[in-house]
Amino acid sequence: MSSASTGTGNSSRSSDSTGIGDSPDRVDGVPKVTGAALYVDDLPAPDAWHGATLRSEIPHGRFVALERDPDFDWSDVVVVTASDIGGRNTVALLIEDQPALVPVGGTIMHREEALALVAAPTRARARAALKALRVTTEALPAVTTLDAAFAADVKLHGSDNVLKQLEIHRDDADIEAVLAGCAHVIDSTYETGAQEQMYIEPQGVLAEWRGDTCRVVGSLQCPYYVHKALVILLGLPEDQVVVTQAVTGGGFGGKEEYPSMIAGHAALLAKAAKRPVKLIYDRAEDIAATTKRHPSRVRHRLGLDTNGQLVAADIDVALDGGAYVTLSPVVLSRAILHASGPYRIPHVRIVGRAMATNTPPHGAFRGFGAPQTTFAYERQMQKAARLLGVDAFALRRQNMLRVGDSTATGQVLSESVGSQEVLDRLEDALAQAAPPVPARLGSLRSPVRRGRGLAFYFHGSGFTGSGEERLAGRVSVACLASGDFEVRSSSTDIGQGMLTIFTQIAAQALDVPASRIKLSEPSTERVPDSGPTVASRTCMIVGKLVERACTALAQRLRDFATESSLDASDLSVLAAQHVAQRGELSETCEHESPPGVQWSDETYTGAAYPVFGWAACLVDVAVDEDTHEVTVERCLHAVDVGRAIHRRIVEGQIEGGTLQALGWALLESVPYEDGRVLNPSMTDCIIPTSADAPDMETLLVEVPYAHGPHGAKGVGEIPMDGPAAAVAGALEDALGIAADELPLLPEVLEHLLADAPLDEAPA
Amino acid sequence: MKLRFQLNGAPTEVDVDPMRRSLDVLREDLTLTGSKEGCGEGECGACTVLIDGAPVNSCLVPVAQLGGHDVQTIEGLAQLGPDGEQLLDDVQRALVTHGGTQCGICTPGIALCASAALKREPAADRGRLRELLAGNLCRCTGYQLIIDALVTAAAERGRAAHEPSAPGGGADGSSAHDSTVRDPNAPPSGDRA
Ligand code: FES
Ligand code: FES
Numbered sequence: 004m005s006s007a008s009t010g011t012g013n014s015s016r017s018s019d020s021t022g023i024g025d026s027p028d029r030v031d032g033v034p035k036v037t038g039a040a041l042y043v044d045d046l047p048a049p050d051a052w053h054g055a056t057l058r059s060e061i062p063h064g065r066f067v068a069l070e071r072d073p074d075f076d077w078s079d080v081v082v083v084t085a086s087d088i089g090g091r092n093t094v095a096l097l098i099e100d101q102p103a104l105v106p107v108g109g110t111i112m113h114r115e116e117a118l119a120l121v122a123a124p125t126r127a128r129a130r131a132a133l134k135a136l137r138v139t140t141e142a143l144p145a146v147t148t149l150d151a152a153f154a155a156d157v158k159l160h161g162s163d164n165v166l167k168q169l170e171i172h173r174d175d176a177d178i179e180a181v182l183a184g185c186a187h188v189i190d191s192t193y194e195t196g197a198q199e200q201m202y203i204e205p206q207g208v209l210a211e212w213r214g215d216t217c218r219v220v221g222s223l224q225c226p227y228y229v230h231k232a233l234v235i236l237l238g239l240p241e242d243q244v245v246v247t248q249a250v251t252g253g254g255f256g257g258k259e260e261y262p263s264m265i266a267g268h269a270a271l272l273a274k275a276a277k278r279p280v281k282l283i284y285d286r287a288e289d290i291a292a293t294t295k296r297h298p299s300r301v302r303h304r305l306g307l308d309t310n311g312q313l314v315a316a317d318i319d320v321a322l323d324g325g326a327y328v329t330l331s332p333v334v335l336s337r338a339i340l341h342a343s344g345p346y347r348i349p350h351v352r353i354v355g356r357a358m359a360t361n362t363p364p365h366g367a368f369r370g371f372g373a374p375q376t377t378f379a380y381e382r383q384m385q386k387a388a389r390l391l392g393v394d395a396f397a398l399r400r401q402n403m404l405r406v407g408d409s410t411a412t413g414q415v416l417s418e419s420v421g422s423q424e425v426l427d428r429l430e431d432a433l434a435q436a437a438p439p440v441p442a443r444l445g446s447l448r449s450p451v452r453r454g455r456g457l458a459f460y461f462h463g464s465g466f467t468g469s470g471e472e473r474l475a476g477r478v479s480v481a482c483l484a485s486g487d488f489e490v491r492s493s494s495t496d497i498g499q500g501m502l503t504i505f506t507q508i509a510a511q512a513l514d515v516p517a518s519r520i521k522l523s524e525p526s527t528e529r530v531p532d533s534g535p536t537v538a539s540r541t542c543m544i545v546g547k548l549v550e551r552a553c554t555a556l557a558q559r560l561r562d563f564a565t566e567s568s569l570d571a572s573d574l575s576v577l578a579a580q581h582v583a584q585r586g587e588l589s590e591t592c593e594h595e596s597p598p599g600v601q602w603s604d605e606t607y608t609g610a611a612y613p614v615f616g617w618a619a620c621l622v623d624v625a626v627d628e629d630t631h632e633v634t635v636e637r638c639l640h641a642v643d644v645g646r647a648i649h650r651r652i653v654e655g656q657i658e659g660g661t662l663q664a665l666g667w668a669l670l671e672s673v674p675y676e677d678g679r680v681l682n683p684s685m686t687d688c689i690i691p692t693s694a695d696a697p698d699m700e701t702l703l704v705e706v707p708y709a710h711g712p713h714g715a716k717g718v719g720e721i722p723m724d725g726p727a728a729a730v731a732g733a734l735e736d737a738l739g740i741a742a743d744e745l746p747l748l749p750e751v752l753e754h755l756l757a758d759a760p761l762d763e764a765p766a
Numbered sequence: 767m768k769l770r771f772q773l774n775g776a777p778t779e780v781d782v783d784p785m786r787r788s789l790d791v792l793r794e795d796l797t798l799t800g801s802k803e804g805c806g807e808g809e810c811g812a813c814t815v816l817i818d819g820a821p822v823n824s825c826l827v828p829v830a831q832l833g834g835h836d837v838q839t840i841e842g843l844a845q846l847g848p849d850g851e852q853l854l855d856d857v858q859r860a861l862v863t864h865g866g867t868q869c870g871i872c873t874p875g876i877a878l879c880a881s882a883a884l885k886r887e888p889a890a891d892r893g894r895l896r897e898l899l900a901g902n903l904c905r906c907t908g909y910q911l912i913i914d915a916l917v918t919a920a921a922e923r924g925r926a927a928h929e930p931s932a933p934g935g936g937a938d939g940s941s942a943h944d945s946t947v948r949d950p951n952a953p954p955s956g957d958r959a
Contacts, residue, residue: 033854036867038874202871203871252802655868655910685807693895696908
């Protein structure tokens with residue numbers, strides 16, 4: 004196993020002749036810094052009306068009646084209800100349980116359910132029309148906590164409110180007996196709250212009908228998800244729905260599934276209004292109604308022997324799925340598949356349940372279930388190190404997975420295991436002088452307590468199990484008459500840099516300058532389905548397809564050169580010649596899983612992921628003893644990405660994910676009351692500012708993956724998984740408290756300290 | 767109501783309801799869609815414009831308050847070269863080079879705010895730059911590469927000026943969006959409190 008670990012956050016640019024590993028300017032950089040990039044609300048649509056959504060405002064009940072205020076002027080307003088739906092009234096995803104609009108007489112499952120839609124020439128008129136709609140509902144008792152969901156006094160889903168249950172049994176041993184025989188058992192329960200994606204561009208779409216064809220442009224991650232949902236909702240053949248991604252102002256998972264809802268609404272309104280309709284959420288509506296990270300409760304029992312060897316783990320994972328199934332089964336799957344961590348544990352039992360509650364459905368957010376279980380297992384490892392009095396790094400090294408070891412599902416790790424490398428890299432960096440602490444931190448009011456926390460984790464790249472095979476993503480590359488090459492994929496750039504990375508990969512494979520590569524607009528009428536932009540799969544899975552398609556195309560061009568006795572030194576020239584002489588030439592590649600990847604959905608055993616990324620994060624905190632405000636003074640993050648195709652972009656991914664994780668740990672709070680978000684504004688639902696963020700030390704580790712493009716594997720999600728546990732461990736170190744919940748707001752720390760007051764001398 | 771102001775260096779007149787938000791008039795009537803709406807309540811800075819050189823949140827400023835002032839939007843930050851080519855401002859250039867833009871929705875506001883901040887405090891260090899940018903939220907970058915970009919742009923400005931940089935001042939925790947930093951004649955509001 005080779006390790007090529009080079010470069011740090013802000014220093015070296017390792018470059019080679021291909022540009023792979025270099026950091027060229029982003030292809031979308033200039034339009035973004037000049038304001039020229041057009042996001043959905045920037046698209047000119049002079050005739051468009053503006054849509055608005057009438058929501059239920061009760062968490063559970065029956066939709067009895069809808070009336071229009073007879074005194075309101077309805078002449079320039081269209082109103083759409085469930086009875087206007089031409090196809091099936093559902094937002095199609097895994098199963099069809101969520102309606103696009105609750106029909107009169109139907110059941111309201113959460114406070115933000117859409118009951119009706121309006122569109123009018125201006126936003127103000129649309130809002131006024133909403134107020135002129137009178138809703139009658141009948142309330143039913145609601146389930147708004149995990150406890151109530153488990154109690155199942157009110158049944159929302161089946162007889163037990165379990166949306167999905169999944170289990171992993173590593174072996175047949177009686178886990179209770181094994182734990183009883185362990186020298187040490189750490190038994191703790193961890194809770195994490197909802198987290199808002201808080202992309203800075205709220206959700207929005209523009210829909211219009213041209214003849215019988217519905218065209219939607221929107222802020223979205225997955226054009227084909229929206230396409231599938233619209234085909235079903237509108238009852239149209241596939242070729243009469245066209246979905247196109249506009250430049251998208253961040254997603255982080257939040258624009259994975261919800262765009263299918265909002266696109267459906269806009270499409271219905273545009274049909275009724277007989278003109279284009281823009282449906283753009285304002286911040287309050289976006290926070291209140293769209294998906295968030297699943298709140299979780301994880302009970303984790305970890306058994307160790309006297310030498311610190313992990314013997315057994317019994318883990319119970321509960322996620323609050325919200326009112327409908329949506330993506331919860333998949334989030335739960337990823338949660339349990341990561342729940343025993345990057346460790347060798349002979350006996351493992353994991354039971355996961357996603358529960359139904361009367362809150363708006365929780366959904367995809369960077370990490371997708373893994374951050375919740377990572378928080379639990381790394382807090383357990385921190386406690387184990389303290390209990391045994393052993394070094395935090397040493398305990399991880401002693402138990403970590405290495406090449407040849409197998410995970411809880413029995414997946415034998417055959418390559419690209421960067422466990423050792425990330426820990427080495429972090430320890431090396433730590434041994435060097437810390438960068439100066441910014442002056443503003445020097446002004447912290449004393450008394451201050453300081454602490455350090457370490458977290459070590461892994462994250463599966465790509466879809467779970469046989470997901471990639473089932474999906475069979477495709478990419479095409481075509482020669483253009485101009486001598487350019489067009490890469491056609493449905494992957495979307497949501498800020499993560501896909502346009503630039505695909506350009507690099509294609510230019511390298513075709514041996515042409517980057518300026519010769521054009522990325523096709525991600526529109527379902529122009530690009531094949533390469534799968535959704537999720538699951539840390541875009542670079543590794545789709546990027547590989549780009550590479551393969553380009554390599555195949557290059558070969559065909561060279562064959563053409565041989566046949567026609569042409570000079571093959573410049574494929575761009577050849578491409579133009581081919582188009583002129585013989586017409587268009589393109590290559591399409593479909594995903595093929597590497598041999599030996601076997602997975603069973605029935606037994607939850609086998610290769611859960613094609614490969615894993617590995618990471619270690621170390622955080623130093625300072626806590627003001629009076630205010631309990633926490634400052635992250637140092638944050639080192641070593642991440643094994645296989646190979647960084649574009650160093651800056653990879654660093655940016657890691658740093659952005661890290662800060663989202665630090666925010667989740669320390670200040671991002673989404674409280675609910677009776678199923679309603681209590682802080683639906685940016686003023687109250689805060690995220691870190693530049694002044695809250697530490698200077699981050701990002702350490703790229705490259706342990707290549709043979710089946711990724713140039714060795715690359717996923718990086719999008721892993722930085723979100725671990726830093727929260729590092730922060731909590733640092734707070735435990737500083738204050739001697741069991742920091743077992745997130746977010747660790749100052750008031751939470753105060754509460755925890757009331758139970759375990761500080762001793763006299765600082766720790 | 768008729769209003770006249772300088773917009774990106776050119777005299778401009780609009781005839782609008784004076785209470786409409788500047789952001790809407792810029793985006794809808796003047797089709798300058800580089801200013802973005804992220805929150806509509808003065809928290810995110812995506813709608814930042816410069817009024818008489820000072821950053822304000824245009825979602826909070828009634829358009830009437832633009833009258834008589836010098837307004838700059840992101841569309842006016844890059845200059846046109848002699849051959850009509852686009853010459854990026856050094857802050858814009860640095861943001862591109864250093865990976866300081868990802869999804870880009872925050873970028874116009876950050877570029878404007880940073881450009882104004884570096885004019886006012888060319889000697890700002892990393893910590894101070896973090897404070898100056900605190901009114902402009904970015905969810906993608908973790909701010910690291912943005913700050914890297916600004917440090918580079920500041921250093922280059924310092925070099926270009928061939929002189930020791932001006933006194934920093936203002937290291938009081940105030941962000942660039944702060945009423946204490948502005949000309950008292952400049953329009954009020956639009957700031958983070
Ligand atoms: S739109 Fe967020 S501050 Fe103006
Ligand atoms: S680049 Fe996406 S919010 Fe800043």
